Amino acid sequence: MCGLCGLLGEDVHWSDPLGAELPRRRERLRRIAAINKVVAPFRLKVEDFQGVSYLLLGATGKQELATGLEQLWQKAELLIGRPLDPLDSRLLEHLQRSS
């Protein structure tokens, strides 16, 4: 647990922060911001849940809790009914526009 932030931390994943010098909570919020940028075209939103899980919010009010990135993509698939494809042309256009 991170004593500074009181975070239990989520499941170990290869994409976890590389260095230990940055506060975990800050890194987590950066990751959530990055995810939100990507899931926006699918009309999804992701919020932090207790520093351990992710709360996924669909456009129709459906919600799902996910622990770790793997489960996050899995639950997002459930909410929108198809996989979140990083090769999707609409997603790529959205990212190009927003940058």
Place this chain on the structure above:
Amino acid sequence: MSIALNVITGFLGSGKTTLLKRLLADEAMGDTALLINEFGDVGIDHLLVEEVAPDTVLLPSGCVCCSIRGELKDALLSLLERRGRGEIPAFKRVILETTGLADPAPILATLSNDPQLRGRFHVGLIVTLVDACHAALQERLHPEWLAQVAAADRLLLSKTDLVDEPTLTDLREHLQALNFSAPLLDSAQVYSGDQVLLGEGVRSAEPAEEVTRWQLHRVQSTPARHGNAQVCCLTFDRPLDWVGFGVWLSMLLRCHGERILRVKGLLNVTANQGPIVIHGVQHCLHAPVHLSAWPGEERNSRLVFILRGLDPALLRHSFEVFSSSFALSLSESAA
């Protein structure tokens, strides 16, 4: 301390047991625990191996990928338990011989995702044997063949004496084109206790040596398809944002993992002096490794994929859009 698990795989009849017998005859291999799959009720593999390695633990059923997941875990935990009780001698490494039809990816998934195994075992090297006599036929008929070759850290050619020289040269070229970074050796020239086979790859004390062996900067994308597979190289000159990269790759592996047979990369990540090494098989990625220095002159990020049925142009476009998008947001936030 985490114990390395080296995987010996290869199609049915490619000579895995013959190789193991030769390797294990060496006294230096005494600190090795061997796990083998008994195929069906016959258990021929067991009979052949038992003579040279009394510490053999058998996985009880011969079913391939699906069954190996649960049972591999039990077998590994039981090894640790028995070692703790002193029933078997201490061992420094585990060698797992898979059945000929196994896809190596689930082994990596089991070791990195299972909370009881994570931290106690890690995959060292995946050694794939290729039957020079039947390679072309096996590639055409069995998708597992390509998965095994692509996943390999070391490729071994067996039965080379049964094939004429031109065919052998073609096969060597084909294998090198498919799996650019795995050293290709002749199985007959491997002697017992060979460290090339028994090392730990990037998890060893000298990860830079292994990364240099990959020669990522010499790999080129293949325009023509090699059988079913294609190599795709992606480069990015500016430092990458690790968070954005993690989101992109995890999303990609979730969606297209079955079509990404292998990924290897040397990344220039913001705020890290040395490069970050990543590599994985299908859906599963190893924990990233930090290198203290770049292996060559170039400092750009480089990713190499072996793809099956996925358009490299689409992948390249997606990577460029994501990396530019996240690199920008990072510089904005720093400004």
